[in-house]
Amino acid sequence: MAQVEWRFSDEEVESILDIVSKQEHNPFVQKRREQxxxxxxxxxxxxxxxxxxxxxxLTSQQRSGPDSHVSKFLKNDIDTLSLSQCRSVDDVSSFVADTLEEYGGIRYYNNIGDACEKNLTRLDSGGWNELWEELERLIDLRGQQPKDGIFETERNVATYLSNRFAGEGFHRIGSKQARNILQILGLTRYEIPLDSRITKWVNENFDLPYHISGAALSTPEYYHFTMDIVQDCCSTAGVLPCIFDAAVFSSYDTTWTESDADEIF
Known part of the structure; x- marks a missing residue:
């Protein structure tokens, strides 16, 4: 497959440097740098x-800023759906859905419950061992300084989560969600979740020959193509994509606190 070579204007590179500079002291960005x-x-x-x-x-297709219902649940009540709690019930799907519905303000609770049941079954049926083998590849890299080429390993592991785990991938975990998992765990620096905030920012600040479509990002090939653009410009600017992601994400909310950053993500 032919490799597209992107060239970025000084203004496009400066836009990345500017957003990172403006958000550098935001607790969310500082947490990302540390983690x-x-x-x-x-x-x-x-x-x-x-x-x-x-x-x-939980953060898929719904608000996840510091004052959102999702973030408040993750900060204060995630233990109600802990691994041990889910293992202790006979009907994981209903347990998760009922818990989220009762909490209030969280959409798609039935879908989330269904995913939790399917994924827990796969994990506890031998899935943990194969999962650790994949994650170990990224754990090893996190013991090293960032360097070119690491993104390929990160992308492969993300694709494993969405497509290959237990033969078919984690249920309801697509390209974005897979990268969200790995980023939350502190395992990635180059592969980031391309959510609506990122695509909006890129569409507004990059002079691309087309408009990045959020809907099209559900296709892995399109996701990777768009990810290449972001990574290439970040590389030109000398900024790690995970820091760019944190800067853009936090720029849409002004109320992030150190406690939020520590306890939510």
Missing amino acids: NVAVADIDITQTEFWNAHLAAL
């Missing part, structure tokens, strides 16, 4: 993965 950029020995538990997976499901 995803600093060289670290990472040890991920089953509970941590489950919570990251739940956060990815």
Whole structure:
């Protein structure tokens, strides 16, 4: 397949540097730098993965700013749907859906419940071992300084989560959600969740020959193509994509606190 070579104007590169500079002291950006950029020995538990997976499901297609129902649930009540709690009930789908419906303000609770049941069954039926083998590839890289080429491993592991885990991928985990899981766990620096905030910012600040379609990002090939554009411009600007992502995300909310950043994502 032919490789598209993108060339970016000084204005486009400066737009990335500007948004990062403006948000540099935002607690959300500082947390991202600490959690995803600093060289670290990472040890991920089953509970941590489950919570990251739940956060990815909850933040899909609904508001997740610091004052949203989703963020408040993740900050204060995520233990009500902990791995141990879900393992203790006979009907995981109904348990999750009923818990979220009762909490209020969270959409798609039936879909989330269905996904939790299917994914827990796959994990506890031998899935954890194969999952750890994949995540170990990123854990090893997090013990090193960022360097070119790492994005390929990150992309492969994200694709594993969405397409190949247990033969078919995690249920209701697409390209965006897979990267959300890995980013929450502190495992990625280059592959980021391309949500509406990112696509809006790119459409407004990059002079592309087409308008990035949020709907089309559900197609892996289109997602990767768009991700290449973001990564290439970030590379030209000397900015890690995960920091660019945090800067854009936090720029739409002015109320992020250190507590929010620590406890939600």
